[in-house]
Amino acid sequence: MEALFIFIVKSSGLIALFYFAYFFLLRKETFFNSSRWFLLAGLITSIVLPFVVYTKVVWIDPVPVSVDYAPAVNYHYIPNYHPQIAEEESFEINWNLVSLGIYALGFAAFMIKFGIDFYSLNSVLKGKKVEQQADFKFVDVEENIAPFSYFDYIVYNSSMYSESELESILEHEKVHSDQHHTVDVIISRIFCILFWFNPIIWLYKKAILQNLEFIADNEAAKKISDKKAYQYTLLKITTHETCVAITNHFYQSLIKKRIVMLNKNQSKKWNYWKYYAIIPALGAFVLLFQIKTIAQEKKELKEKTKKAALASIIQDGEVYKITKSTTDQELKDLTAKLKSEHNVDLEISNVKRNRDNELIAIKIEVVKERGKVQVIEMNSTKALKDCSIVIDKDEEGTKSVSLVTDDQIDHPVVIQNRDIAVINFDSDANPEDRSSPVPPAPPAAPIAPVFPTGPMPPAPVIDMSKMPKPPVAPASPKDKAAWAKFEKDMAEFEKKMEAFEPDLSAYEKQIEDIMSQREAIFEKQMEKYEIAMEKFNFDMDKFNQDVQIKYGRDSKEYERSIKQYENDMRQHQLDMKQHEKDMKQFEKDMKQREKDLKKWEKENNKKS
Structure with missing residues (x-):
């Protein structure tokens, strides 16, 4: 929408530019044919030139990384997770x-x-x-x-x-x-x-x-x-x-x-x-509005900035690097060294490697100062990126343990889809609870309502033996007295028949009231179902984000959650199709009932 408005503004500006050039410079000249092509060129230019964009690449120095570094992923697992329902936004006029x-x-x-x-x-x-x-x-x-x-x-x-x-x-x-x-x-x-x-x-x-x-x-x-x-x-x-x-x-x-x-x-x-x-005016238009500048960082300076940033993070501490080619023996030596030199309890488990013997998954459990436990997990189908365990000291001499990855140096603030999870626990937590956290159960999809059914009132039954007999018409059409008596008898017969016939209108009204009540109940159930589906979609998005942050896009848990969501959505589509089918059947039943009533009334009229 915004792009359309920008195009209209630019085109309108170019049209005005050509018109004023003609009005002030060319209107009184006798170069009529040249002016014709000038005016047509102005219209064509006003449409074409806004689409002509010149891309300019500007090489800039990398932005220095702040020393106040925060881990890129700091996910705190909450077992009893209840996603909040998004509040309905207030009505606003969309001026676009x-x-x-x-x-x-x-x-x-x-x-x-x-x-x-x-x-x-x-x-x-x-x-x-x-x-x-x-x-x-x-x-x-x-x-x-x-x-x-x-x-x-x-x-x-x-x-x-x-x-x-x-x-x-x-x-x-x-x-x-x-x-x-x-x-x-x-x-x-x-x-x-x-x-x-x-x-x-x-x-x-x-x-x-x-x-x-x-x-x-x-x-x-x-x-x-x-x-x-x-x-x-x-x-x-x-x-x-x-x-x-x-x-x-x-x-x-x-x-x-x-x-x-x-x-x-x-x-x-x-x-x-x-x-x-x-021409100079068109050149100014291009320079002002049709040049798109793209900034790119210089690679050499970028590498130097990364090293400087890492050095600023380390300061007076020590760094223990884990690469994709780190062997199991090197991991054991690292655990022993941290315990002997820094009194840091380090437990490494869930080590997985690919065919090239490269690390693709690892779990690091660290008992930090003041009784805090930190569990760091990395899981992927590809070789892991290099990471470092940094042990640093503040001014008071308190040690801190943190994990630093190379891509975090590039983007220290941006959190993207990274296959890394950092979970913090108290030291008195059950060791079994410090294993890989079980993802919260996916939300259950609501069940679509079914149109209410039940017995219908029976149609009224006529006792044919008690029905009055109609009078017989006179044989001679010229017998006026007989015809007068016949008309009188017919009037009495019709009066008896009106009292004898069942009240069909009351029966039909009874049927309509029952069906309208059932339809109202069903509509309310459908409204609740639609609200429940909106909440389910919202909860499912939260659930997918939760699983993705803890396990990554390539994990089986994430694939399982996506499959579960797809199955629920397919079931929702089937429920909606069944709902449409039930409504069509309901309309069909109502039409059939109307036909039956008309048929019943027609047969009674014939018998009478």
């Missing part, structure tokens, strides 16, 4: 989306207007007689419209002009058609749609149309013997009922300027320098 919506509305409105103009043009040309002459198609219409050209079509109303006036008009429109000025008109219109919010683009479009008229007037005047007659034609044609959009009109609201430019002396050639005045 609002701006994009306003832009889209304006863009759509001008696109519709563009389509309407094309439709109007097609209505003018549709069904008209076309006369082909050379490369032009002449269309003589009866409507009172301004003469115009559209590609190779030249449209005019011959009854409105004399023969000499019509000759001037046609020569003018031939220039428009022959030099494909319609392309310029359409391009300027498209840019007005894209940058409709920028007032400069509308002035830019006016400048393009005005310059096209200057070109056509200049070329047409060369082919007409009587130049003054041509100017009188411009003065005579001042009003028209209709002007068709996206075309080159013979008449424009700049007659005075056109006549002035027709009588103006040709500009001197040395004035061409004005076209090149835009």
Whole structure:
């Protein structure tokens, strides 16, 4: 979104740059064709140049590493870990989306207007007689419209002009058609749609149309013997009922300027320098906005900085380095030396090596001063990076033990996906608890609710033996007395039938109430289920981060947690599909019940 806004701002700035260069330097010059290409080049440049980015690499000295070094990974394991639920953020207006919506509305409105103009043009040309002459198609219409050209079509109303006036008009429109000025008109219109919010683009479009008229007037005047007659034609044609959009009109609201430019002396050639005045401005634009600087540290100084940083960390202490090629015997000697020289209890276990006999996993348990126990684990499928056990003393003589890895010297503050875990315990903790910590159990995925079911009330049963019998109609249609009695009997029969028939509406209402209650219960259960799924996803992310920090991406525990999460998500998808299936079955059952009720009612009517 931000990149789009930056592009629009840069393009709008370039459009303004070219327009003001034309307005202040080129507007009064008679280099009309050159000005045409200058204005078109400005539009193309405003679209292309923002995408041209020059990358500049700057070599800098490495940033000195601070002496106040903190271990890159300091993970404190908490057995009873309960992730917090993220609080819902308060509502805020996204002004980027609002701006994009306003832009889209304006863009759509001008696109519709563009389509309407094309439709109007097609209505003018549709069904008209076309006369082909050379490369032009002449269309003589009866409507009172301004003469115009559209590609190779030249449209005019011959009854409105004399023969000499019509000759001037046609020569003018031939220039428009022959030099494909319609392309310029359409391009300027498209840019007005894209940058409709920028007032400069509308002035830019006016400048393009005005310059096209200057070109056509200049070329047409060369082919007409009587130049003054041509100017009188411009003065005579001042009003028209209709002007068709996206075309080159013979008449424009700049007659005075056109006549002035027709009588103006040709500009001197040395004035061409004005076209090149835009180049320094474009260069400044590139230097200010289109250069991306990338800083890289010098490798040699970087290595020296690493060594200096390590030296500053060590100070007056001692360093015992463990590399990927350190042997088991060297590890045993290291344990004995730390005990004898520094009274540091060091226990090394879980040593694993690859085929090249390189260390890929190790666990170091250190009993530190003041009864603190530190367990350091490194686990990977690849050879471990070099690390050092640093024993340092502060001003009071208190010893401290810490682990330093080479990549920590490069990035002493950044914590990345490193296969190292540091866990601190109290000295009185159970030794079994100081083994590799068991990762917390992954959160259980919630179970999707099932649509409530249960027995439905039975449909009412009719006792056919107690049903009243309908009266028999008289045999003779002329017996009025008999027919009057029959109508009276029918009225009584219908009254008895109304009292006898079951109340179907009450039964249907009973069914609807039961189903609506079940549907409301199910919707509440689904809302709770969706909230539980959001919490589950949040808890699962926390769990994955927990396992990843302790064991690394390459560990089996991490792979197991990822597989468990994928299985839970697949089950969630299956539950949602089953939910959709249950809802479809519910709708199907309701339709079937309606059909059964209608069938039951129809059969009772037949029996009666």
